[in-house]
Amino acid sequence: MTKYIVQGGTPLFGEVEISGAKNAAVAIIPAALLVDGVCRIENIPQISDVTLCLKILENLGANIRSMNRHTVEIDCRHIHSTRTNYDLARRIRASYYLIGALLGRFGQAEVAMPGGCNFGGVRPIDQHVKGFTTLGAKVTVEGGFIRAATETGRLKGANVYLDVVSVGATMNIMMAAVMAEGITVIESAAKEPHIVDLANFLNSMGANIRGAGTDTIKIHGVERLTGGSYAIIPDQIEAGTYMAAVAATGGQVLVKNIIPKHMDCITAKLVEMGVEVEENEDTLLVRRSGKLQRTNVKTLPYPGFPTDMQPQITAVLTLAEGTSLVTESVWSSRYRYVDELKRMGAKIQVDDKTAVVEGVEYLTGAPIQASDLRAGAALVIAALAAKGRSEITQVHYIERGYEDIVSKLQALGADIQSVEEPDINLEANVG
Incomplete structure (x- = not known):
């Protein structure tokens, strides 16, 4: 079994290259x-x-x-x-x-x-x-x-x-x-x-x-496709996840190999929260030194705020001053990660498709478990920002969609390790 061990509380600094979408x-x-x-x-x-x-x-x-x-x-x-x-x-x-x-x-x-x-x-x-x-x-x-x-x-x-x-x-x-x-x-x-x-x-x-x-x-239907060469666009959600990580931990990171226009819906919300974002041709410089401010987020089809960023932005909002509302309008049940954030001291109440997030001064490291790809990303963000040590299990969900996430975060100064442990057989031997 692979799990991530995270010692949180360290701001992120450096550059990160975004992979294909x-x-x-x-x-x-x-x-x-x-x-x-x-x-x-x-x-x-x-x-x-x-x-x-x-x-x-x-x-x-x-x-x-x-x-x-x-x-x-x-x-x-x-x-x-x-x-x-x-x-x-x-x-x-x-x-x-x-x-x-x-x-x-x-x-x-x-x-x-x-x-x-x-x-x-x-x-x-x-x-x-x-x-x-x-x-x-x-x-x-x-x-x-x-x-x-x-x-x-x-x-x-x-x-x-x-x-x-x-x-x-x-x-x-x-x-x-x-x-x-x-x-x-x-x-x-x-x-x-x-x-x-x-x-x-x-x-x-x-x-x-x-x-x-x-x-x-x-x-217009054609008789056949004949082949060629093509390069996949950069990953909007991976880029947004690293931007959210900087928002949660503080620091300054240059996010490279992106299409800034694709990031507008995410950038706008982070700026509302007090994060500084400087746009260049194919990079974004993301900086956060002051306190995070509350905001409201509603997921919508593009060009609205993406549902695939909802857990990550919620993790950031747990540390924002004031009370934020997060409304999920794309998938009916995407708040399974909330109980894991509560283990870390987050104050979140979910009512159907809306989460009420009351910001806290800090999160505390805890044993937590990913339930899906983007929920797992949210838990990594929370663990990076938290005081103390977190253990994240079920990380195979995270690795479904994030290339080299551990090494990329380590290059930004994060204290995160991927470790292998034998699966524990919980069945007692009887007789």
């Missing part, structure tokens, strides 16, 4: 299934979700060639199956992107029901299914697999209106429609940066997608 990579890698040729993907983050995506493709018959730590070549010309390995696919939420990619290229897909983080609530894929059926596929769920197939072997373009703004559904339907016959229009589409990144990747391979980043995306 996790939420883009876990869609772009499955999208390589649509390419009848070799695609070279650069700026891939070294995280466990990406490793799983590549293993799934390899299992389907793709040839994966690692060029260096952050670049791979993927050749999907000899795919021999449209049924994913059950054990691999069920370990990652983004496995549902394999449905759109396989369905778009081969007219059929069998993908295990996705896993990944469990927020204690429902993360439905009904909008994905609605899109696939509108394009002419029959979708069923049986034996732990989602099965989708067309009678003719090729989807037909159509108008798809999403009942709710869904990032996953927007990306999945986009992939399915790339080689559909005719024109597909996705209305009420999500606008997140990684949606634009996926569209740019597909276009660089020969697709014809227009309007990504707006609420209406138009896709």
Whole structure:
């Protein structure tokens, strides 16, 4: 069992390089299934979700060639199956992107029901299914697999209106429609940066997608995608997490390799709280020396404040003067980490989708446990700011989405270690 040992209370100073976007990579890698040729993907983050995506493709018959730590070549010309390995696919939420990619290229897909983080609530894929059926596929769920197939072997373009703004559904339907016959229009589409990144990747391979980043995306189906080279955008949420860490601990950090425009929604809230942020071409200088001020945060689809930053900003607000309100409007149950922050002395009350955060003078180190990826990031931030020693377990959730988080924080002066301990068998020997 791996856990993080953190001795908190040290301000962060230095520079941190942001990796490729996790939420883009876990869609772009499955999208390589649509390419009848070799695609070279650069700026891939070294995280466990990406490793799983590549293993799934390899299992389907793709040839994966690692060029260096952050670049791979993927050749999907000899795919021999449209049924994913059950054990691999069920370990990652983004496995549902394999449905759109396989369905778009081969007219059929069998993908295990996705896993990944469990927020204690429902993360439905009904909008994905609605899109696939509108394009002419029959979708069923049986034996732990989602099965989708067309009678003719090729989807037909159509108008798809999403009942709710869904990032996953927007990306999945986009992939399915790339080689559909005719024109597909996705209305009420999500606008997140990684949606634009996926569209740019597909276009660089020969697709014809227009309007990504707006609420209406138009896709002219093409006969085939032929290959090419593409670099994934920097990770907005990783950058925001390090910015939040500086806000919580104090200090000054230059956040490098970012697209500042993508950070506006996060920067604005931190500035409201008394954090100084200086923007340059592809960096942000983040500084906090004074006291943190209260603010209210409501998560919204892009360009609003991202749900994937909600736990991290809440961890910072536990140390702000006054009472803050955090409202979660994207996922129904994302406050499972609150009890862990309370172990550290935080004063938080949750009522349905709203958390009332009363700032305290300091947090105290404690044994805490990550329940999902972003909750784990919030606990790291809290532990870095706290007085004393914290032990964070279930860190495999954190490593799903953060490349080299321990070494990056150590380079900023944080006292954090990753240690291996044997699992403890709690069953007593009887007799």
